[in-house]
Amino acid sequence: MRAPEAEWLGSLAVSRLQVVSGKGGTGKTTVAAALALALAREGRRTLLVEVEGRQGIAQLFGTEALPYEERKIAVAPGGGEVFALAIDAERALLDYLQMFYKLGSAGRALKKLGAIDFATTIAPGLRDVLLTGKACEAVRRKDKAGRFVYDHVVMDAPPTGRITRFLNVNDEVAGLARFGPIHNQAQAVMSVLKSPQTAVHLVTLLEEMPVQETADGIEELVAAGLPVGRVVVNMVRPHHLDEEALRAAAGERRAEVARALSRAGLGGARRGGLAERLVEPLLTQAAEHAGRVELEREQRGVLEGLGLPTYELPLLGAGMDLAGLYELATELRKQGDEE
Amino acid sequence: MTAGVSAGMTVSAGMTESTAAPAMDTPPRLAVDALLDDPGTRIIVCCGAGGVGKTTTAAALGVRAAERGRKVVVLTIDPARRLAQSLGIDSLDNTPRQVAGVAGGGELHAMMLDMKRTFDEIVEAHADAERARAILDNPFYQSLSAGFAGTQEYMAMEKLGQLRARDDWDLIVVDTPPSRSALDFLDAPTRLGSFLDGKFIRVLMAPAKVGGRAGMKFLNVGMSMMTGTLSKLMGASLLKDVQTFVAAMDTMFGGFRTRADATYRLLQAPGTAFLVVAAPEADALREAAYFVERLAADRMPLAGLVLNRVHGSGADQLSAERALAAAENLEEGGIVDQESGKAGLRDSDAATPPLAEEPTRADENATVTATATVTVTEPDEGATDEGVTDGITADEITAGLLRLHAERMQVIAREQRNRDRFTSLHPEVAVAEVAALPGDVHDLAGLRAIGVRLATG
Numbered sequence: 001m002r003a004p005e006a007e008w009l010g011s012l013a014v015s016r017l018q019v020v021s022g023k024g025g026t027g028k029t030t031v032a033a034a035l036a037l038a039l040a041r042e043g044r045r046t047l048l049v050e051v052e053g054r055q056g057i058a059q060l061f062g063t064e065a066l067p068y069e070e071r072k073i074a075v076a077p078g079g080g081e082v083f084a085l086a087i088d089a090e091r092a093l094l095d096y097l098q099m100f101y102k103l104g105s106a107g108r109a110l111k112k113l114g115a116i117d118f119a120t121t122i123a124p125g126l127r128d129v130l131l132t133g134k135a136c137e138a139v140r141r142k143d144k145a146g147r148f149v150y151d152h153v154v155m156d157a158p159p160t161g162r163i164t165r166f167l168n169v170n171d172e173v174a175g176l177a178r179f180g181p182i183h184n185q186a187q188a189v190m191s192v193l194k195s196p197q198t199a200v201h202l203v204t205l206l207e208e209m210p211v212q213e214t215a216d217g218i219e220e221l222v223a224a225g226l227p228v229g230r231v232v233v234n235m236v237r238p239h240h241l242d243e244e245a246l247r248a249a250a251g252e253r254r255a256e257v258a259r260a261l262s263r264a265g266l267g268g269a270r271r272g273g274l275a276e277r278l279v280e281p282l283l284t285q286a287a288e289h290a291g292r293v294e295l296e297r298e299q300r301g302v303l304e305g306l307g308l309p310t311y312e313l314p315l316l317g318a319g320m321d322l323a324g325l326y327e328l329a330t331e332l333r334k335q336g337d338e339e
Numbered sequence: 340m341t342a343g344v345s346a347g348m349t350v351s352a353g354m355t356e357s358t359a360a361p362a363m364d365t366p367p368r369l370a371v372d373a374l375l376d377d378p379g380t381r382i383i384v385c386c387g388a389g390g391v392g393k394t395t396t397a398a399a400l401g402v403r404a405a406e407r408g409r410k411v412v413v414l415t416i417d418p419a420r421r422l423a424q425s426l427g428i429d430s431l432d433n434t435p436r437q438v439a440g441v442a443g444g445g446e447l448h449a450m451m452l453d454m455k456r457t458f459d460e461i462v463e464a465h466a467d468a469e470r471a472r473a474i475l476d477n478p479f480y481q482s483l484s485a486g487f488a489g490t491q492e493y494m495a496m497e498k499l500g501q502l503r504a505r506d507d508w509d510l511i512v513v514d515t516p517p518s519r520s521a522l523d524f525l526d527a528p529t530r531l532g533s534f535l536d537g538k539f540i541r542v543l544m545a546p547a548k549v550g551g552r553a554g555m556k557f558l559n560v561g562m563s564m565m566t567g568t569l570s571k572l573m574g575a576s577l578l579k580d581v582q583t584f585v586a587a588m589d590t591m592f593g594g595f596r597t598r599a600d601a602t603y604r605l606l607q608a609p610g611t612a613f614l615v616v617a618a619p620e621a622d623a624l625r626e627a628a629y630f631v632e633r634l635a636a637d638r639m640p641l642a643g644l645v646l647n648r649v650h651g652s653g654a655d656q657l658s659a660e661r662a663l664a665a666a667e668n669l670e671e672g673g674i675v676d677q678e679s680g681k682a683g684l685r686d687s688d689a690a691t692p693p694l695a696e697e698p699t700r701a702d703e704n705a706t707v708t709a710t711a712t713v714t715v716t717e718p719d720e721g722a723t724d725e726g727v728t729d730g731i732t733a734d735e736i737t738a739g740l741l742r743l744h745a746e747r748m749q750v751i752a753r754e755q756r757n758r759d760r761f762t763s764l765h766p767e768v769a770v771a772e773v774a775a776l777p778g779d780v781h782d783l784a785g786l787r788a789i790g791v792r793l794a795t796g
Contacts, residue, residue, distance in 0.1 A: 024389020025618065059625070114539040159389055161417060176478055177577040208779040209419045210390075237746070241739035249736045256733035257740065264665035264737070266657065281653030282740040289743050291777040320621070 015199035022203030029056040032156040037329035040080030160217040199229030206296040369643035369769035387616035388626035403790030405447035421781035454494035458484040612642035619754035643769035659748035666741035772796035
């Protein structure tokens with residue numbers, strides 16, 4: 001029923017678990033959702049998971065808060081489906097206890113005792129183990145016919161500053177719990193996370209701080225042996241004027257600009273005329289634009305130095321909505337195909 | 340800023356249209372200088388979603404307060420490298436260091452939180468040497484203190500309590516951790532408290548005390564079943580680490596909770612002011628609204644909202660639609676004036692120097708006129724013919740300027756919608772706007788510039 005082998009999105013489609021991180025404010029939830037849509041091509045099925053309890057996916061898709069339950073939230077062009085799940089650490093722990101130990105009632109007793117609360121909020125790393133564990137379970141899950149239930153799982157992950165610790169916590173936990181089921185569980189999760197089945201993407205803007213964090217984040221991921229995927233440059237603005245034209249406009253061609261504005265019906269070009277008075281503020285804005293373009297060029301250079309495949313997504317002027325999300329998904333597919 | 344400009348521009352008749360949605364009831368302005376100058380303000384907490392400029396805002400407030408005469412310490416959690424360098428706190432020693440280059444009568448100190456060190460120091464200060472060693476060497480403690488979810492929040496509040504207790508500064512500005520859920524730092528002390536009060540800790544401690552005489556009375560059948568389960572789940576060795584840790588920490592727990600409660604009360608005290616920091620984006624303002632509600636629920640004193648990276652335009656009387664239409668008009672090259680009256684002006688413009696029409700401005704205009712008359716060789720019959728130099732026509736340049744403007748106006752309109760949504764939810768919250776800067780800030784001059792914008796926005 002579904003396409004057997006992926007020959008699109010380049011090598012990106014190889015990874016069945018796609019983790020999307022990025023500095024706060026770079027739009028990682030949006031990129032994760034667009035990626036889930038892009039991967040749900042030709043009848044494929046993807047699961048989009050969030051792990052920080054922010055209900056960002058529900059807000060993006062304009063639905064009510066997601067329960068702890070996988071539910072379909074979007075249909076991709078070509079019949080693919082996107083499911084979504086907000087993973088809740090406490091529920092994941094109770095599930096886990098039930099699934100592996102048949103601890104239905106004991107689980108409730110543990111909850112009453114405060115043990116579940118302890119495990120999911122205070123006990124070091126357990127929360128993260130549960131969250132990544134649940135995502136890995138979805139990656140490995142098969143139906144009765146032995147096929148994977150989801151072709152891809154896309155995770156809207158914690159921000160760049162915490163991503164390596166978040167993904168690597170199983171290693172630490174496996175070391176801390178040297179034997180026993182937690183140890184085994186942590187090791188099993190790590191075997192998925194450190195394999196080519198996983199790709200960790202970092203979303204950035206063409207600004208200094210996010211780019212610096214991206215560079216630092218990649219270094220940390222590599223040092224921890226976690227597979228780095230793509231850099232996604234988000235909210236890229238179009239460039240309208242080169243610097244030379246701008247200098248000319250601000251200098252010797254100022255009066256010409258005023259007359260052009262006037263010709264376009266925006267008032268008189270003479271000194272004090274409406275068009276003439278537009279020149280100064282328009283030039284100020286253009287100078288700011290040029291400054292930003294210059295900064296962006298520098299930051300692009302830094303990103304190129306990282307030597308990773310890069311996708312670029314445009315800034316959507318009207319703000320983010322469902323139509324914009326599909327637009328970004330199309331853009332990701334296109335760039336994936338060209339890769 | 341935008342309001343001032345547009346007020347000034349409405350003088351020009353005939354160009355009154357504006358796309359910026361009519362502002363709703365304008366929120367009160369946050370008087371930043373009054374807040375900084377008030378000797379009663381002892382703590383300012385900057386909170387908000389990640390990526391909105393919390394740390395930069397905290398640093399800028401610190402610089403401004405110090406230069407206005409106060410003795411300030413800024414506690415940052417995870418500053419960007421160059422910002423930390425600009426404050427001279429890029430080396431981690433968990434102690435405030437004085438920042439050089441601050442003008443005026445005050446002093447600025449700054450530090451970056453080292454959470455493991457903060458935790459270690461608490462242990463060392465509250466346990467005898469032998470017990471402290473046992474805790475510091477415990478694998479469970481080492482993981483806990485190395486910064487799993489929650490530790491950073493708790494340690495930030497702990498450090499704030501310490502700084503306040505030293506009473507060396509008359510103002511503490513604190514940045515908050517980029518938490519997964521925004522107000523974790525408020526919850527951390529309570530969470531620790533409820534854990535310490537809970538039954539679970541007694542269960543954990545029971546087996547460790549079995550060997551001793553005192554433990555037996557806790558150990559009923561239900562609990563032994565529980566520890567059995569825990570041992571099965573966690574593995575016996577981890578459970579033992581946890582138990583050893585809990586036993587070693589036992590005597591310190593009281594102190595922990597007392598201080599956590601004290602810090603929480605300190606945050607509610609009148610000398611504390613919370614500033615919610617946001618950018619005019621939908622997500623950040625949604626988080627900000629949540630913060631405002633949460634602070635109110637916890638009876639924490641909110642001073643106002645700092646809105647970073649607000650865009651404005653000096654030409655906001657020209658709508659995005661009109662600018663785009665004009666740009667297309669110029670790009671197509673076939674200029675047909677929509678407003679017939681302008682045609683005459685245009686001709687006279689090209690043919691005669693402006694002083695004929697506006698004698699009073701002739702002097703100011705002399706250079707512009709001179710350039711214009713040199714470059715323009717013929718009246719603009721064919722519009723795109725004018726001044727084709729450098730391979731780009733004036734029309735193309737102008738169309739580019741107009742497209743940039745249209746984009747700017749769209750951004751402004753979007754920001755205004757997001758702000759209106761926040762204002763309609765919380766009309767009482769005072770707002771300080773900080774206009775967007777073209778680049779990043781990483782020196783004192785930049786922080787000072789932000790400070791000026793904070794105070795005058």
